[in-house]
Amino acid sequence: MLEDVLDKIICGDSLYLMKEIPSESINLIxxxxxxxxxxxxxxxxxxxNRFDDYIENLCNIFHECVRVLRNDGSIIFNIxxxxxxxxLLLAPYRxxxxxxxxxxxxxxxxxTWVKLNPTPRQFKRRLVSSTEPFFxxxxxxxxxxxxxxxxxxxxxxxxxxxxxxxxxKYFDLIEQSFLSDxxxxxxxxxxxxxxxxxxxxxxxxxxxxxxxxxxxxxxGQEGGRKIQLEKxxxxxxxxxxxxxxxxxxxxxxxxxxxxxHPAVYPEYIVTQFMKLLTKEDDIVLDPFIGSGTTAxxxxxxxxxxxxxxxxxxxxEYAEKRLNDIQSQFVMEFY
Numbered sequence: 001m002l003e004d005v006l007d008k009i010i011c012g013d014s015l016y017l018m019k020e021i022p023s024e025s026i027n028l029i030x031x032x033x034x035x036x037x038x039x040x041x042x043x044x045x046x047x048x049n050r051f052d053d054y055i056e057n058l059c060n061i062f063h064e065c066v067r068v069l070r071n072d073g074s075i076i077f078n079i080x081x082x083x084x085x086x087x088l089l090l091a092p093y094r095x096x097x098x099x100x101x102x103x104x105x106x107x108x109x110x111x112t113w114v115k116l117n118p119t120p121r122q123f124k125r126r127l128v129s130s131t132e133p134f135f136x137x138x139x140x141x142x143x144x145x146x147x148x149x150x151x152x153x154x155x156x157x158x159x160x161x162x163x164x165x166x167x168x169k170y171f172d173l174i175e176q177s178f179l180s181d182x183x184x185x186x187x188x189x190x191x192x193x194x195x196x197x198x199x200x201x202x203x204x205x206x207x208x209x210x211x212x213x214x215x216x217x218x219x220g221q222e223g224g225r226k227i228q229l230e231k232x233x234x235x236x237x238x239x240x241x242x243x244x245x246x247x248x249x250x251x252x253x254x255x256x257x258x259x260x261h262p263a264v265y266p267e268y269i270v271t272q273f274m275k276l277l278t279k280e281d282d283i284v285l286d287p288f289i290g291s292g293t294t295a296x297x298x299x300x301x302x303x304x305x306x307x308x309x310x311x312x313x314x315x316e317y318a319e320k321r322l323n324d325i326q327s328q329f330v331m332e333f334y
Contacts, residue, residue, distance in 0.1 A: 007306075010308050110136075176213070187208075282303050
């Protein structure tokens, strides 16, 4: 029963433990399985002699993840790469391709974690690896998604609304252009209108493209903008100030003083995914919970957690971290 494992870290083999979880009962699965022959985790996945066996074992776990996931849920898998005979195996991508081939899932995004403090190494024949992928899988197009809760990446510097030179460069370009007098007059009028929108606070900023001076627009609304450029001689792109949500997360590698686990993924990353893909009281499963980071973030964000971990020492360490967090909550309450 789900109640028997809710808000608990269970020590054991996740492949067998997951078989006890009811189908379509989990809102989010977020996990970072042991990497292939990267570290000595003591037992379980990651210690296979053959890379193909590693991928097979991951896919067996992934199959159970798909089974227990709700139709409106998401799966986030983080896997690191590995060099073998001086050549990258492309382990994360080979897993992702195999997962899509085997299961009825869609890959929504490959989110790149950029490590701001990668392990300092001085390789002579290759560069230091400083990124890892987080794959976002779903079972249907109805997955829960709160993009406004996800991290911000501010757009370019906002226009100073008190600056009297707003749009001056575009007036100059209009005069330099080969637009007809009628087109120039229309362009200046619409430019004045959009400048007023910025000054009044209705817009954050804008861009203007002029035929014969700027390259044609592409992506997004390119059809409409291309037509405007051809027929009117110009197009104005209004920017409303909403931050751009990119498939990149930049943050440091996390280390915990006295930590028992050799690879702790950052709370910051888990927090961002949890805000994006879950609501309060949703159930989050981590089949390889390791040091307990997923459970800790769940506690902080008021989500329920289920954690599986095969290594008893890591289970004990994760429980200690959770108890420390609980103690902090009690102290703050009183």
